[in-house]
Amino acid sequence: MKELKLMKGNEAIAHAAIRYGVDGYFGYPITPQSEVMETLMAEKPWDTTGMVVLQAESEVASINMVYGGAGCGKRVMTSSSSPGVSLMQEGLTYLAGSELPCVVVNVVRGGPGLGTIQPAQSDYFQAVKGGGHGDYKLITLAPASVQEMADFVEDAFELAFKYRNPVMILSDGIIGQMMEKVELKEFKPRWTPEYIEENFPWATTGKKKGQERRIITSVELDPYVMEDFNYRLQAKYKACEENEVRYEKIMCDDAEYLLVAYGSSARICQKSVEIAREKGIKVGMLRPITLYPFPEKQLKDLAAQVKGILSVEMSAGQMIEDIKLAVECKIPVQHYGRLGGIIHSPGEVIEALEQKIIGG
């Protein structure tokens, strides 16, 4: 039966995690995402599905708890907001280096430093370029609605286990705090130890007789072996780039101008498209759903059709770099976005489009 609920994006993450059969959540409070752990603690999934929920002493600890759980083949996750995710970067590079699957939610707020608790999209680089040391990537999903906050929990875990790599859900204070209708999926059972045993021959579940011991590690002192490992990682990312790009196109068929925006900014830009179309301006929008892998090919194709692109994000201009690389500077690409927790309005986006692209 279809079960429609009204809830915040943060609450949707928690409910979706329980229903999907997540094994463990480890977190540390920070605004604007604390409702994730609060909801989990109120729902007490340990009594129903057996899910472990633990408040850690820091984000450093929570991401390392995620590492421990992931190493056992369990579906484990954490969530935080920007300052906390900065602390997690160490853990994330170790997870990527040890090829462990996990899901990390970043409900982004404005920075740098302690910054503001208001929404921003200024952690794009950190999310899509790796964030920690070494050559690795986080598969990055950008939900634009409360429904997607719920749905992407499952999608993120599937990608994480398919590629044995951490997946980030890059959200922000708007999507985390707003309430919308959401349809939650049916409860699924958690994986049994037998299932994990059968499917994840790398998981440290105890060395069985006659079986090789399993080691989860990212250290390799022989540089030649380490180089080979790095090539293997890169091949994995290449496959991911070929197979996992997700995006949404809105009114692009006859578009002369293109807005590119993700997450909450894409919602605002959708309204800008509506208003602009009423004014007779032929604008379309491309919404990357995966920020890594980035919809490069789709942008390249659109660049052959439109006269200019406005990249709209609540940052000083981060995603614009990937757009420029994708369109190889063949058409004008400009950035617009408010900073420090200020949210641009649909009208401001149209003004920017008129000034920077149409007039420019």
Next chain:
Amino acid sequence: MKEEIIIAGFGGQGVLSMGKILAYSGVMQDMEVSWMPSYGPEMRGGTANVTVIISDDKISSPILHEYDTAIILNQQSMDKFEAHVKPGGTLIYDGNGITHHPTRKDITVYRIDATEEAARMRSVKTFNMIVLGGYLKVKPVVKIENVIKGLKKSLPERHHHLIPMNEKAINRGMEIIHEMEVEA
């Protein structure tokens, strides 16, 4: 149908929960809804506002800078949001504590003295329901029966005995809201 509303006032006036009940009523009526609050510790005691959108169609931006209706419950919010009502739109305000009354002539202004009325009814907690009743009188975007259903959904079970009192407040709000002539 699409209605874009801002409700703004002090934290503690029930601004967010009024918006939530409205949004729930929309869900009960099978409409699309969004509820976007101002958030953070400054809300406790400070100003709070929430943007609610109720629509037949999918909602694009949950964040707006122009509203069909502004429900304004303190002076700071009046100063901030009067200018953001769409031309031809609606402004509803509680006169309590208001020193600068609305001046725009291109919108319809209603006044509802809900603070006073709640005190008279000896139930300060139903203040926001009086306002909600007033709003629904001038903008019947959702049916009252769905508001009651929404209330049931958003209130924890142990508070369900309060629903008749809230219903009474809604009805009272419908009675006391009145249109204002904007003075030159």
Next chain:
Amino acid sequence: MSDTNTIISPENLIYKKTDVLLDNTMHYCPGCSHGTVHKLIAEVIDELGIQETTIGIAPVGCSVLAYNYIDIDWQEAAHGRAPALATAVKRLMPEKNVFSYQGDGDLAAIGTAETIHACNRGENIVMIFINNGIYGMTGGQMAPTTLPGMPASTCPAGRDVSHDGAPIKISELLAQLPGTCYVTRQAVHTAANVRKAKKAIRKAFENQQANKGTSLIEVVSTCNSGWKMSPVQANKWMEEHMFSYYPLGDLKDE
């Protein structure tokens, strides 16, 4: 006539290395205590029959490659984070036996928060803590446990307490926490001490099986390379200097 075949025939066997300890050549310096402690852990795992259910968490430090020596499943943690990993492994698989193995820099400097909070939550795990008073792996820098006046590459004139603070007695600190059930300080430089240390390790694993909380075994150790001494000198120096600051024995046993 005693050819070698008769010598190695089963009836002449008086000591056998446990199979849980692998035959890989250890990378530790001669005289290092890590190897001895590895052997003790392997023997305890063997004797308790828990090889199939034990997961070890290796640190960053000289024992980063501990997984090459003990034949069980392992996870290698970031520097200082082993207790966080162990927490999750144990909570998600409560029926398994989980231990962390950490040096003093790992457990008592960069990972202090993880250590204290795992113990404070009373995580039902074993923590093996090798206190050699120095950063071995990175080449002999000052550790949180370096003794006053003791030289290291980042305090060549010896630790100056007025500048660097006093060495931290982390085990005493952890014994204060209600979450720990067993905190003991051991050494492995003599046969008698090795026997005692092994008993302590065994007890710690038994505590875990009895769901008693966190057991911490500190092993006061030498690092002859880092200390710039011969193994014999290092053992002597440890007895003369380390034991007075870090006295051996149980700090807590509940």
